[in-house]
Amino acid sequence: MGARVLVPYDGSGPADASLRFAMETFPDASIEVLHVVEPFAEHTDAGVEDYRHRWLEKARGTANQMFEKAQAIAEEYDKTVETNWRYGRPGHGIVNHIDGGDFDHVVMGSHGRSGIERIMLGSVAETTLRRSSVPVTIVREQ
Secondary structure (H helix, E strand, O other), X not given: OOOEEEEEOOOOHHHHHHHHHHHHHOOOOEEXXXXXXXXXXXXXXXXXXXXXXXHHHHHHHHHHHXXXXXXXXXXXXXXXXXXXXXXXXXXXXXXXXXXHXXXXXXXXXXXXXXXXXXXXXXXXXXXXXXXXXXXXXXXXXX
């Protein structure tokens, strides 16, 4: 069985760069793109189940849009990617997915934010780097 590489993906420039890096660096690997949907609290007058259903549908739609973008990048390399999404805090969701999978490497963007936060390593990347059971490559958008 060939190498399996996980690419956490949030649709940002650094995430795109990390996916391209993974495609170029691991051309024979099976690549899985993971999007972690962060929970949030929002006041609503609708019933809890109705709200949960609407939020879940919106989260699925957002993840599917990101996966379409990731697949378009993969097609530039004549490849396809597996896709998966989880619900939870991104750093912990990524680490839990690594622990539950059979991955050989993780390639991820340095951050998914803009502005002054671009200067420092993002908290999700840092959490993943510190807690991952497999090697992690952090890619900075050029």
